[in-house]
Amino acid sequence: MDGDDLLSARDLVKSYGGVRALDGVDIRLRGGEVHALVGENGAGKSTLVRILSGSLAPDGGTVRLAERARAGGIAVVSQELSLFPDLSVRENLFPRHPPRRFGLLDRGATDRAARPVLAELGLDVDTGTPVGELPLADQQLTEIARALLRQPRVLVLDEPTSALPAAAVDRLERVLRTLTGRGIAVLYVTHFLREVTRLAQRVTVLRDGRVTLAGVRGAEVGVPDLVKAMLGAAPPPSVRRGRTPVQGPPPVVLAGVCVPGRLTDVTFTVRAGEVVGVAGLQGAGHLDALAVVCGRAAVSAGRVGVGGRGRPRSLREAVRAGVAFVPSDRKRYGLMTDRTVWENTTAVDWLALGRGGVLPSRAELVRRTEELTTRLRLRGGPHDVVATLSGGNQQKVVLAKWLATDPRIVVLDDPTRGVDVGVRAEMHAIVGELAAGGAAVLVASGDLAELTELCDRVLVFVRGRITGELSGPRLTEHELAAAIQTGTRPDGTEHAAAGD
Structure with a gap:
């Protein structure tokens, strides 16, 4: 394990029946870097994230978390939100061990703890509001805020911007720069390749469960390189049999x-x-x-x-x-x-x-x-x-x-x-x-x-x-x-x- 690595995985293998979802995958996450993970649907990204976070055991290979990263551990923000829509923002931010006073939820203490993180994300909401009443973008940011409140040393973001408008994406990118400035390692799973070239210090690409680009520097790859690594060499254009639309008002x-x-x-x-x-x-x-x-x-x-x-x-x-x-x-x-x-x-x-x-x-x-x-x-x-x-x-x-x-x-x-x-x-x-x-x-x-x-x-x-x-x-x-x-x-x- 390199001295800068907070988490490393070597030769990970995972199969489901006769399908090999991961086939000898290596990845290293370094403190102070955004490491992008990209690939088509079915490439193995979700399986890799689940193994790194400890929710799934590999069939083979090893995962190591640096000693200095174990106190904060790994926080994962999944693409599918895991919020409780009928509970308040406050209750969602502290779902397990919220500050209590006389056995009851201490709203003042929770709000004081949450305020800096919410402000950092640009999330201006009443913490007493039920999460289900928030716009989808604010729900996504609430999920990210909950992860940050754990003060993780490794943060995994799985498609964090798929539901965010441009302004919220800009805010999140500023937050990521702040987090990596603190030495946090960020694994950033995304389909938006422009975000990769703009944000990531390193990039790993998966195709059919194998690594096709291994931890290359983000500044050294462009969109064409990423597309080729994801899909392989482009086949020759097919000759399409065109249809002739019926004339008249379109249905x-x-x-x-x-x-x-x-x-x-x-x-x-x-x-x-x-x-x-x-x-x-x-x-x-x-x-x-x-x-x-x-x-x-x-x-x-x-x-x-x-x-x-x-x-x-x-x-x-x-x-x-x-x-x-x-x-x-x-x-x-x-x-x-x-x-x-x-x-x-x-x-x-x-x-x-x-x-x-x-x-x-x-x-x-x-x-x-x-x-x-x-x-x-x-x-x-x-x-x-x-x-x-x-x-x-x-x-x-x-x-x-x-x-x-x-x-x-x-x-x-x-x-x-x-x-x-x-x-x-x-x-x-x-x-x-x-x-x-x-x-x-x-x-x-x-x-x-x-x-x-x-x-x-x-x-x-x-x-x-x-x-x-x-x-x-x-x-x-x-x-x-x-x-x-x-x-x-x-x-x-x-x-x-x-x-x-």
């Missing part, structure tokens, strides 16, 4: 749309016969754009047109305007798993919309289900209970339910999440058929390869705004990753905003 129009705390001045259209993707990091706003189209988000400004009508104010209104919505969480939002295939596939068209006025006979509903399941090559009969089907076939049932409505607009949120490669290919073919039939398709996916395979063009969202649009030869996984994480192309040049 989906957003113009200057704002959703408080989520979207700012978002403008785009989706024409009949094209597949348009939306992409971004967690909290970037792309999923909120889907919610607007589906009537699941309140708009404070701008114009929305869906299916030749105005803004739908509920999912039911959106469905009546011709929208089909296939959610990412099929078991929570998409399916009645204890009911049969035919009951699921007919739920929207005949039960929710009540088309035809009179509910058809059971035999007629089963017949319609058989037509859909044959079209989708679903391995299961109309009378099978959905819970008994495989994940891929359950996803097909969700899609069948919406295809039964003969939609003009199809909104897909991670349509192939958790399915195998064969089902994925089948569902991609179905999406192509929908577009060829004149549907307007809007799709979000955390799988960048899926977006490049499916879409005619992809809109990139960063912190609630559309920062770029990729299509044709430029629509590659490398270009898309760079645009999402930095707002730039892999060569470091700027992406133009959509509509420019």
Whole structure:
């Protein structure tokens, strides 16, 4: 262990079943430095953080914490907030051993202890306010404040700026400079590569559980180097088979749309016969754009047109305007798993919309289900209970339910999440058929390869705004990753905003 190291790990190995999440990973965190850890989803970052923090045991390798770092230890701020929304800021800041007086929480003592940390973060809140009432950015800063109150010697920040506006990001960067000035080691996990080049003294990049850049100096790498280390060498551009959108008014129009705390001045259209993707990091706003189209988000400004009508104010209104919505969480939002295939596939068209006025006979509903399941090559009969089907076939049932409505607009949120490669290919073919039939398709996916395979063009969202649009030869996984994480192309040049 080097004299400047506060924490070091050597040859870490961790497997889940037959998948090796970490394969001989080394990392060293030095006092007084911000060490950035970057990599695509599934690269092994979360597994490494859990091992370093002691919440997960490795299968092999060693982790050592310097003697002088053991008193303060390691504090981790996870991307998923662990706050108690019904408790006050004060109670969240001191969840375990708060100062007490006569057996009760000493509010004065807690506030005196918290005030310097809150001021350092620029977090001006009433400590008696329930955390759930704070904006998401202030909740994130509250989580960071709680970690700092432990006075750690090693601080791990996992995607700390994904929900923060620019002003809050600037405040956090100032705080990090102060902390490293005190000799604290900061492990900074992020997808925003500009933050890496601006903040980090050292950078480690993971790809498929292995280190591809090991602790290099941040000043010595640029965005193109990081993208290449994350993704490997860029493949040659594929020849895309372009679709020709149907002429006429577009079925989906957003113009200057704002959703408080989520979207700012978002403008785009989706024409009949094209597949348009939306992409971004967690909290970037792309999923909120889907919610607007589906009537699941309140708009404070701008114009929305869906299916030749105005803004739908509920999912039911959106469905009546011709929208089909296939959610990412099929078991929570998409399916009645204890009911049969035919009951699921007919739920929207005949039960929710009540088309035809009179509910058809059971035999007629089963017949319609058989037509859909044959079209989708679903391995299961109309009378099978959905819970008994495989994940891929359950996803097909969700899609069948919406295809039964003969939609003009199809909104897909991670349509192939958790399915195998064969089902994925089948569902991609179905999406192509929908577009060829004149549907307007809007799709979000955390799988960048899926977006490049499916879409005619992809809109990139960063912190609630559309920062770029990729299509044709430029629509590659490398270009898309760079645009999402930095707002730039892999060569470091700027992406133009959509509509420019």
